[in-house]
Amino acid sequence: MTMDRRTVLGLGGVAAAGVALAPGLTLIAAPPPDKSEASGDQRWAMLIDVTKCESNCTACTRACRQENNVPLFGDPTRDIHWIRKLEIRDKDHRRPSVSLPVLCNHCENPPCAHVCPTEATFIRKDGIVLVDKHRCIGCRYCMLACPYKARSLVYHKTEFPEGGNPNVPIRAKGVVEKCTFCVHLVDDGKQPACVQACGHAGHKAMIFGDLNDPKSEIAMRIREVKTQTIREDLGLKPHVHYQGL
């Protein structure tokens, strides 16, 4: 029997994986089968077709609150919003008003991350901008830096809601938070809750996918139709694109 170089090296690797130096201390532990990791090969992005967004529909915002256990205090100055619906009206009534959801734009050059003194806000390899709540000290520089008003500070202690989602931690007072693109779902190969809900409501105004995959729906749509991002002039390169704005 002959073996090529690669096979022999591979076997060596398998043997090394099992080498135990002492009880409980292995040289290279074999990776568990249920492990996954964010990869720079992907660039997650969202496309929102505002012509399909219904002005009185709140399916996306409700789904977001349900999925991420985001409470509503009923106090507009203190409420937490990961995604919110805006209505844009033309002052001279020459164009019909449009309704659109606004959420964290997951910028390629996130100003929130640049100003964060503790590196709590960071951009993950796959382009998702996140707050590491374990590091956030609640200074709110990021809230001032964000041109999309996408961030909220938690002003109140909250309880786990009845019928809440145990897969997403709740929140502590004095920590800033925002949309995560439902990172826990994305890492499991699923779509963010708002995108799913928009589909279930029959509008299909939101799509989510990998810009680096030329065959993905979002990459094709962005190539083929005219899309915009909000405040393109700022050069932040948002990953939330709008069509028909």
Add this chain to the structure above:
Amino acid sequence: MRSLPSYPARFPLLLVLVWAIFVLPSVVLASGTPDHDASANSHPSYAGGPPQLEKAKGESCIRETEWMRRNHMDFLKHRRAETVRQGVRIRSESLLKCAECHQSHEKFCDQCHGYVSASPDCFECHVYPK
């Protein structure tokens, strides 16, 4: 030429000095303070002896029990940074999974932490399913 005093001559002086500096104060202090029960002032958990842990479900922990006892705090914090910042998810060893076997954090985690006066705030945010 005058010779230095011999060793036996210096010895009592040295002894008195040592005694005055180290022994006398402790004797005075000990007799001066009223007797009291040493445990009365300390953390309440000490009074009941070592922490009583609820028996875990399942065969064994995700690592050896001794290793977990010593290293679970580093393990959790290491994993937490990896998961949140690199997106490394190992589903079978997530914080949520601990609750499948250690069914109550009050009767398990908090027992030890009270005993050693550690107060991790993890369950302010993380859900511990019952």
